[in-house]
Amino acid sequence: MIPLFKKYRGLEEALPYVGLCDLPTPVRRLETMGRSIGVEQLYIKEDGYTARPFGGNKVRKLEFLLGEAIRQGMTEVMTFGFAGSNHALATAVHAGKLGLKSISMLMPQANAHYVRRNLLMGRMAGAEMRGYPDFKKMSSGARNVRWGRRLTGRKAPYVIPPGGSSSLGVVGFVNAMFELKQQIDNSEMPEPDKIYLPMGTAGTAVGLAIGIKALSMKTKLVPVRIMDPDFISIERIRRLFAETVQKLRANDSMFPRVSFDPEEYLVRDEYIGDGYAVFSEKGMEAVRSAQETENIDLDGTYTGKGFACLMEDGRQGKLKDEVVLYWNTLNARDISNHAKEVDYQGLPKPLHRYFEEDVQPLDR
Numbered sequence: 502m503i504p505l506f507k508k509y510r511g512l513e514e515a516l517p518y519v520g521l522c523d524l525p526t527p528v529r530r531l532e533t534m535g536r537s538i539g540v541e542q543l544y545i546k547e548d549g550y551t552a553r554p555f556g557g558n559k560v561r562k563l564e565f566l567l568g569e570a571i572r573q574g575m576t577e578v579m580t581f582g583f584a585g586s587n588h589a590l591a592t593a594v595h596a597g598k599l600g601l602k603s604i605s606m607l608m609p610q611a612n613a614h615y616v617r618r619n620l621l622m623g624r625m626a627g628a629e630m631r632g633y634p635d636f637k638k639m640s641s642g643a644r645n646v647r648w649g650r651r652l653t654g655r656k657a658p659y660v661i662p663p664g665g666s667s668s669l670g671v672v673g674f675v676n677a678m679f680e681l682k683q684q685i686d687n688s689e690m691p692e693p694d695k696i697y698l699p700m701g702t703a704g705t706a707v708g709l710a711i712g713i714k715a716l717s718m719k720t721k722l723v724p725v726r727i728m729d730p731d732f733i734s735i736e737r738i739r740r741l742f743a744e745t746v747q748k749l750r751a752n753d754s755m756f757p758r759v760s761f762d763p764e765e766y767l768v769r770d771e772y773i774g775d776g777y778a779v780f781s782e783k784g785m786e787a788v789r790s791a792q793e794t795e796n797i798d799l800d801g802t803y804t805g806k807g808f809a810c811l812m813e814d815g816r817q818g819k820l821k822d823e824v825v826l827y828w829n830t831l832n833a834r835d836i837s838n839h840a841k842e843v844d845y846q847g848l849p850k851p852l853h854r855y856f857e858e859d860v861q862p863l864d865r
């Protein structure tokens with residue numbers, strides 16, 4: 502049983518959940534990297550290995566979201582993201598494994614090799630892939646799908662928000678913090694002073710923040726923004742935190758009434774660079790460094806930018822006497838061979854450009 506349910510039996514009874522993950526994910530010390538950037542006690546939480554054949558952070562949320570879709574008797578799910586969305590792909594793969602059909606509603610982004618791979622993989626997983634020029638067109642596309650279903654007497658699909666970051670999805674990362682606490686209690690690492698991680702729709706960071714408070718830990722979170730603050734404001738983060746705590750307490754009143762504390766949620770916005778999914782020099786330096794020193798795969802959109810922040814703080818001597826954990830959110834399972842077997846011509850026209858246009862300069 503997952504650690505959150507073990508502690509709060511009311512949640513186990515009430516919340517929808519379907520096991521997709523192979524948990525706990527490993528924690529390991531990064532001695533070489535730590536020494537080279539001046540962080541004596543550096544560790545990594547390898548959420549790349551959450552699941553097969555596609556892992557990463559999104560699967561922890563999907564255990565609850567797809568659990569709810571099944572509980573409601575749904576046969577189809579629909580979700581949203583940018584063209585190379587790891588979330589849309591994780592949804593396609595894991596919904597498919599559960600026998601649910603999935604629809605990926607996708608918006609434009611900067612081109613990269615991983616975008617091509619994720620698009621091909623999504624199609625291979627059996628998802629209906631749809632590309633839109635902007636958010637407005639995508640929203641009306643979603644409306645059309647719902648009307649279409651109703652017109653033919655079928656159920657509308659179960660809707661999963663971007664990044665899976667609803668209060669229910671966030672519960673997956675409250676549990677992830679309980680999982681890390683167990684690993685700390687088993688002496689796999691000391692309690693961290695700081696956890697660094699990239700922040701997109703913030704479900705990952707908010708879940709961890711709730712877990713930290715509920716477990717009365719000293720750990721501070723350092724969420725590194727990888728997209729514009731207009732997209733996910735601090736008010737939105739506060740609201741997601743409150744809604745999730747409310748959901749947990751409504752289902753088990755023993756869950757503590759914790760509240761959001763900006764002193765313990767140290768958002769950084771210096772590493773966005775030129776915007777979402779536009780690779781940056783600093784981010785790519787972090788990708789190369791992590792690969793060379795520790796054989797860890799990071800990416801240009803999320804984890805490279807997050808790790809660049811940690812590396813720079815370390816080099817500036819800010820983390821000398823601290824225990825620091827990097828929460829690696831990127832899928833670590835190799836899927837490139839699967840993607841080779843599909844032809845992009847089978848994707849809808851608006852998505853062809855990622856195969857016909859060059860990738861961005863820093864990805865060549």
Ligand SMILES: *Cc1c(COP(=O)(O)O)cnc(C)c1O
Nearest residue numbers: 587664701702703704705803830
């Ligand atoms: C989606 C994603 C994130 C961001 O997670 P949020 O919960 O949306 O903040 C970070 N890293 C990777 C690799 C992701 O795919």
